[in-house]
Amino acid sequence: MNKFLSLCFLGILLSACNAQTEPPAAPELIRGVSFVATRNxxxxxxVKPLLNYNANYVAVHPYGFMRDLENPAVIHNSERQWWGERVDGTTATIExxxxxxxxxxxxxxxxxGRGIYTGTIDMPDDSRxxxxxxxxEKFILDYAQVxxxxxxxxxCIGTELESFVAARPEFWNRLIQKIRAIYKGKLTYAGNWDSYKNVPFWDQMDYIGVDAYFPVSDQKTPDVSSxxxxxxxxxxExxxxxxxxxxxxLFAEYGYVSADYAGKEPWLTADETRESNEEAQKHLLQAQYDLVWKQDWFAGGFLWKHHSEYGRRGFEKRFxxxxxxxxxTVSDAYGAMKPKE
Incomplete structure (x- = not known):
């Protein structure tokens, strides 16, 4: 009997040791889709179409508006904005x-205003x-509370604000502390593909966020391997x-237009000189899934973007x-990334 108990104890001990030496399970990839806010x-x-992507995350984007660089006040939560871009609509959308x-x-x-790139924000004097x-700060802290x-x-504390970040580092350090005092979850910042390396506060973030519009091909219709x-x-890098x-x-944004030469300058929308090309978009996405999304340093990303209303879907060559x-392609790739049950 004593010998039997000893063997049982030894088995339990060995099982416990084996359990302790097993590597922890890899965290689930963020299979995200960026969602365009609704008018109503x-x-x-x-919501149903987003589930069809096999997504597990969605990015919600309330906007603040600047008239132009001469008038830098950020206006947000205005009655003139769409429901889904205001605090009440954002809250209901999230829920x-x-x-x-x-x-x-x-x-x-x-x-x-006029689509001026946010990365060029630069003020001529301290007053502005x-x-x-x-x-x-008011804009961001209001949504940190949401x-x-x-x-x-x-x-995400900001998106493609490289000149602002470079010129005012102390402001950003103070802002991050104020955000942390309100919001207790994970933080990131969305640095653009050509400037994310220069962000000085990555050590204060939980993820290195990148808007991943990297040029990867000069071909009209690149194949997956190229x-x-x-x-x-x-x-x-x-x-x-x-x-x-x-x-x-973390790819805070990623995606390609469905047009010729979509991999050459992926940050650009397609103008009238470029023809519609769904194959290019498909191959470029597949290449990214087959390579980048399999790296151990990669957390996942948010596809740019999904439109909620049919009246806004007539974008033949858009992202x-x-x-x-x-x-x-997205649905299959995201489905394959789901953890096995």
């Missing part, structure tokens, strides 16, 4: 997605810098920064994969 209240019908099992990254962004800082109230999984080849130099800060890379060949 969100419905369950609007609707969460009720369907989707996690949320809240990503408030600035839009400057002060106006920008006071109003941007993020905390709704318990979102992640909050697009994968085009990614290799960028992967060296990304993995190096990940190791430097011991943080994973959305809706009703295009790439829609199935």
């Amino acid at each position: 209240a969100i419905t369950d019908e609007i 609707t997605f969460q009720s369907k099992g989707l996690k949320v990254m809240l990503k408030p962004q600035i839009w400057i 810098w002060d106006t920008l800082e006071v109003t941007y 993020a905390q109230n709704t318990n979102v999984a992640m909050f 697009a994968m080849e085009g990614w290799k130099k960028w992967m060296v 990304l993995s190096s920064l990940s190791r430097k800060h011991d943080k994973k890379i 959305t994969p809706q009703d295009k060949l790439a829609q199935q």
Whole structure:
């Protein structure tokens, strides 16, 4: 009997040792889709197509607006904005997605009149810098409170603001402390593909966020293998920064237009000189999934973008994969990334 008990105890001990030496399971990849806010209240019908992507995350984008660089006040939560871009609509949108099992990254962004690129924000005097800082802080902290109230999984503190970040580092350090005092979840910032390396506060973030519009191909219709080849130099850069800060890379935005030469300058929308090309969009996305998304330094990303209303879907050459060949590409890739049950 004593011998039997000893053997049982030895078995239990060995099992415990084996359990302790097993590596922890890899975290689930963020299979995200960026969602365009609705003009009116969100419905369950609007959520269904996002579930069809096999997504587990959605990015919600309330906007603040600057008239131009001469008038830098950030205006937000205005009655003139669409319902889904205001605090009440953003809150309801988040809660609707969460009720369907989707996690949320809240990503408030600035839009400057006439589509001026946010990365060029630069003020000629302290007075206008002060106006920008006071109003941007109010904008971000209001949505940090929404993020905390709704318990979102992640909050993005800014998007493609490289000149602002470079010129006013102390403001950003103070802002991050104020955000942390309100919101207790994960933080990131969305640095543009050509400037993310220069962000000085990555050590204060939980993820290195990148808007991943890296040029990967000069071909009209790149095949998957050539697009994968085009990614290799960028992967060296990304993995190096990940190791430097011991943080994973998150594609806060990624995607391609469905037009000729979509991999050449992926940040551009397609004008009338470029023909529609769904194959290009499909191949470029597949190359990214086959290569970048399999790296251990990669956390996942948010596809740019899904439109909620049919009246806004008539974008034959735009970024959305809706009703295009790439829609199935995304769905298949995200489905394959789901953890095995």
